[in-house]
Amino acid sequence: MTDQQPAIRTSHLQMQYGATRVLDDVTVTIGRGEVVALLGPNGAGKTTTIEILEGFRVPSAGEVSVLGETPHTAGEHWRARVGVVLQSWRDHGKWRVGEFLDYLGMYYADYATPEVERPWPTTDLIERVGLGGKTLRRLDRLSGGERRRLDVAVGLLGRPEVLFLDEPTAGFDPQARRDFHELVRSLSDLETTILLTTHDLTEAELLASRILVLAGGTIVADGSPDDLRDRMSATASVRFRRDGRLHTESTEDPVAYLRTVLAEPGEIEDLEVRRASLEEAYLTLVHQVETGAETDPARFGILPDGPGPDDEADDSTESPEREGA
Numbered sequence: 001m002t003d004q005q006p007a008i009r010t011s012h013l014q015m016q017y018g019a020t021r022v023l024d025d026v027t028v029t030i031g032r033g034e035v036v037a038l039l040g041p042n043g044a045g046k047t048t049t050i051e052i053l054e055g056f057r058v059p060s061a062g063e064v065s066v067l068g069e070t071p072h073t074a075g076e077h078w079r080a081r082v083g084v085v086l087q088s089w090r091d092h093g094k095w096r097v098g099e100f101l102d103y104l105g106m107y108y109a110d111y112a113t114p115e116v117e118r119p120w121p122t123t124d125l126i127e128r129v130g131l132g133g134k135t136l137r138r139l140d141r142l143s144g145g146e147r148r149r150l151d152v153a154v155g156l157l158g159r160p161e162v163l164f165l166d167e168p169t170a171g172f173d174p175q176a177r178r179d180f181h182e183l184v185r186s187l188s189d190l191e192t193t194i195l196l197t198t199h200d201l202t203e204a205e206l207l208a209s210r211i212l213v214l215a216g217g218t219i220v221a222d223g224s225p226d227d228l229r230d231r232m233s234a235t236a237s238v239r240f241r242r243d244g245r246l247h248t249e250s251t252e253d254p255v256a257y258l259r260t261v262l263a264e265p266g267e268i269e270d271l272e273v274r275r276a277s278l279e280e281a282y283l284t285l286v287h288q289v290e291t292g293a294e295t296d297p298a299r300f301g302i303l304p305d306g307p308g309p310d311d312e313a314d315d316s317t318e319s320p321e322r323e324g325a
Contacts, residue, residue, distance in 0.1 A: 005068055007032045007162050007193035008053060013062035015048050022048050024217035026062070030210075032161070035184075035194045037204035040214035041286055046197045049214065050166055053195070054084055067161055080111035080118060083160030083192075085151050087167045093140030097131060098122055100139060101153060108158040119157045129153045130183060145176030152183060163187075165196035169203060181206050201279040213282065215289040229281045241269040 008030040015023035022045040030036050040046045051057040052064055055071030055078075064071060069078050091100070105119030112118040120128075126135055129149045134142070142150060148168065155163055165184070169177045177200075184207050187194070198204055204211060205225045213221040213228070221228055236254040240247055243266050251257040254273050262268065276284075 005032075006030060006065075007034070007067060008195065009063075009065045010053075011063040013049075013052065013064055014060045015045065015052065015057070016060040021060075021217060023059070026214070026217075026219055028212060028219055028222065030193060030195065032193055033191045034210060035188070035208050036196070036210045036212060037208035038195060038197045038212045038214060039199075039201070039204060039282060041290075044214045045217060046214055047166065050164055050195070050197060054082065054164055055079070077111055080108055080158045081161045083155035083158060083163040085155040085163070085165045085168060087170060091139060093138060095139050096136050097126065097139065097142070097150060098135035100150075101125060101157065104154060105157050111158065116159050118159055120159055125153050125156060128186075129156070130179070143176070144172060145179050148172070148176065148180055149183060152180075156187075159190075160192060162193045162195070165194060167197055167199070169198070169200065177203070201277075201282055205278050211278075213285060215286050220289050221285055225278050228285070229276050229278060231281070231285075236273055236275045238271075238273050240271040242266040 006029045008028070010029075011027050013023055013026040014021065026045075026049060038046050038049065048057065052059050053066055053071060055066075055074060058072045066074075067078060067081055071078075095103075101122045105122060108119040123135070126132060129152050131146060131149050131153065134146060137146075139147070139150070152165075152168075155165075168184070169180050172180065181203065184194070184196075194207075196204075196207065209224060211221065211223065211225055211228055212219055221231070223231070235250045235252050238247075238249045238251060238254050238257055238261075240261065242261075242264075247261075249257060258271075258273070
């Protein structure tokens, strides 16, 4: 593999469960070192897509390549280069953090190369994920945030070139979520490609430089958070008070509008200029797809031809939550 090859590439990817088509023509390319968030409503096929990329599920049609290989036929050498952080998984609570990582790390030793040391040394990895001082702590004594840090440590054991994070902060309290975000951002110097799924739009904006929106079985938007906001709402809302009266105006050029406002007599108070949030833009886009409303074809983007609203998968078509052994 060369550095010019994308880390992840799919072409016309399809997945069908019985008579229900969950994925229809999913085509996307993700370069090395990118941090990408995959968004979509329940039942859109996000987990199915991730499972195909991880090699746990075979697509019905289309092509998929991760690190230059087809995931579901790739061997253990390939798997050692890929990290996975599941939504949840079972383990033995009596294990201690250090010995648990030492044990799992043994599986990576045969796949070390002169360029990449595998596994990541346990002591260094524990410090890297913020679990310093917890080496001897039992797994069932870890807090939720500490447990999630351990999950990331497991995903990083083999120094992966691609890391999959599936709903990484589901069920977290605000502090644990913030700590996890700081941890993921700290991984940027590793040049690891990260693909995460989340329902938290704030999380997607904080962590990812690129957003993919999966709806109606296909990728309907691909670009930065700002691209998505601009695509779905070209106007800004300007609010202010003048002489006690509240004024609200929607405008495509808030700077020009404010020049006019400020040139008029009267004292301005409580001035606010607001564009659509990522969440508002996302919900608008998904609503357009689900209702069959007209959406501008663009790659922010490219809007591939996908199934109509009658062909969408419901929540029951999303593959079940995975649990590791």
